[in-house]
Amino acid sequence: MVAGQAEGEAGAEDAPALRVSCPQPLLRAAREYDRKGHIEEAVSAYEAAIAAAELAGDHDTLAEALRRLAVVRCRQQKTAEARALCRRSEAVALEAGHPGLVAEALNTAGGIDLIDERFDAARALFLRASALDIDPDLRGRVEQNLGTVASTQGDHPHALERYRRSLTGFLAAANDHGCAVAYHNLGVVSIDLRLWAEADRYLGLCLEAVRATGDLHLRGLALLNRAEALIGLDRLREAGLAAESASGIFDELHAPRELADAYRVRGSVFRKNGELGRAQARLRLAVEFASASGCALSEAEASRELALVLMALGRGADAAALMAQAAGELERLKPASRPSRILAGEYPASVRAWGELLAVADPQGARHAERVAAGAVDLARLLGYGEEAQARLRIGACLHPFDPARLLDGTVPWDVGPMIRHHAERRDGSGPFGLRGDAIPLDAEILGIVDAHDTEPPTDGAAGRWWRADVVSAFRRIGSSAG
Template sequence: MRTRTATAGEEAMQALSESLSEIRERAAAHEHSGDWNAAMEAFERLFQRGVEERDPFTVAGALRGSARVRRRLECFEEAEEIAELSFEIAQRNGLKGAAAQAVNGLAAIYHVQQDWTRAAQLYAKALDLALDAGDDSTVGHASQNLGIIANIQGRLPEARARYLESIASSVRSGDKVSAMTAYNNLGIVCTDLQEWMEAELYFNRGIEVAEQVGDSGLLAMLHANRAKPLIHVGEFAKARLVLAAAYTAAACIGDRGTLAEVEVSRATIARLHGDFAAAETHLQRAITLATEGDLEREHALALEGIAQLRWDQGRQVEALAQLGRACEIFHFVGSERDAARAEALLTGWKAEEAE
């Protein structure tokens, strides 16, 4: 039996028959799956329909989506122009919430380019606009993004306050994805502040939300991060179980970054128990995973772990060299929080060597 393919005219008629909500759903589905070309075409179609129907809300939203896709494709100049146009259209038509979302999207473009100063300025502007619009969802996103930058730059109390604000706004808006991300980030800050019980509390809450949403990627990350305060307080059996859960979730989706962090944490437990051979094995696995995934930060975390192992083995010269290299990589990738931790350890070791 022969099948007939649709003609160009029929495809055009089909496109015209789609409602705005159907085009939005199609664009969102393509964006979520990472099919950037299909997503771009869908957002362009949404833009055209918005113009045809003289719907500025739809036009502004379509432009935001198109800017996000171009940001993902690293077409940063185009993304900036489109995001700015989305803001202008929203502002001109009195769409305060859409204007706030456009500025937040513009900030994200600078964020991924590690222009922290410009990104923070725009996130702060987005936050002000969102507060004026009563847009709790965007308040949550902008607050969390400001927290991320403060965290990267080592301003932990500020990061903590921003994450708490983000959680409150995300709960009000019902944005579970934003809330669980903020719980994870807040747990990381509390870990860095050595507030172990509070850190575990936030990680646990994030895990509960991630399980409700079914987000395997963030669930794996939350489990991996939860193990760190448990290790610090000596709850090794519990930490091993948590790391096993993290490994299982990460392996299901091929998340090399989280798998590498699991191996580093397993190495820490082995080292603290004096099992240097097992620690070495876990750290070499972490190096392999980081190398395969071209993951600079995770590579540096593994080098930091190797440095700690060499120090405990009495191989101080190697330890200092490995930790120095880890510090360089942390700075290179813009992870100032990690760099500050590693440099504090390096300073302590050098002082100990000088005695």
């Protein structure tokens, strides 16, 4: 064992005297146990440090030990106790007149809310911390957490900005561990932006830094997320090895939420390798672990991946039903980004999930849907649609091959059901529901004309009977410009 571990164990017999007189060495020992993943020893040492600091009247050490114990309790899924410890830490720091420690307590409490997916509460705590007079290192951590809130809620460009600010703070503070965390989160947001090579680079830098700091939990996260980047780069063998290593770490740390994500990534590798039985087994475990740990986002991501496996196994109805559940949760937890990002092809998580299902069921149909989505936006822009209306139309066009009944009840950002349901209607009443003239929504006409021309272009005479004259005229102008 390392010296810190031996010291903690040897000190157990002399605990009363050590706890009374030496709160700071106890806190250092607790942190060493924590970094090495020895959770029970860390808890005992933090509790000893708290008792010693209270007796010694050492408010700074007391506030810090309370806060760090809160982090450990959070990892153990004891969030009520963790929040109470943060409140005690904040109160002690306020009494001591130490704004930096107040901000530390607020930042940790916000982190607990972030893990529990209470995003608005987390952001409020982080902003309170950022308003205080704090050093570059703490500024880096607060910016990091604000970036994570932005990323989780789909604002990836804003998250990237926050993460870069945090890296600047950590570099200024010469905080190697903070830099490792910043590299990790820059890698994660690069995955969200589908910048696979950048993600691989950042996560590689994180793993290099972690080798020096010895943070086992962060090493597991970096391996797990690098596996996702490697999947994006189609380096499946390396991805599988990285995800397997991450699973081993999180099993050792008794971290069920992270273990659920590791099983999900391993299931994804198996699916892409065509090993559907092994994929299904891993993904069912991922859903089970995520559900048991109360992590709705992890459960939704695992269910999304499991739906893709079911579709590949030919169980289309089961796949669509499961995807509807998963997409609804993804839309709730990772809502739509700004319309400008959607128009640039950065779909919300719920829409991306449906698109992935279509790609498994009908790859050619998925390519057709994306062409129609791009063309519908061009036409809508020419007809004077605003940015948000264009984004809505793009999502509807992207998902138009699906039964619109599956896309209701909050499973995608807007109610695109009417445009999908009626996009095959024709103004002369020859469509499937017999709607005529202006009874057909304009969104549906725009989607309909682009869809028809991508599939089997009608004659000029038919186009004049089927769609509004201004829609036909605008569509022809687009075709003339492209030619």
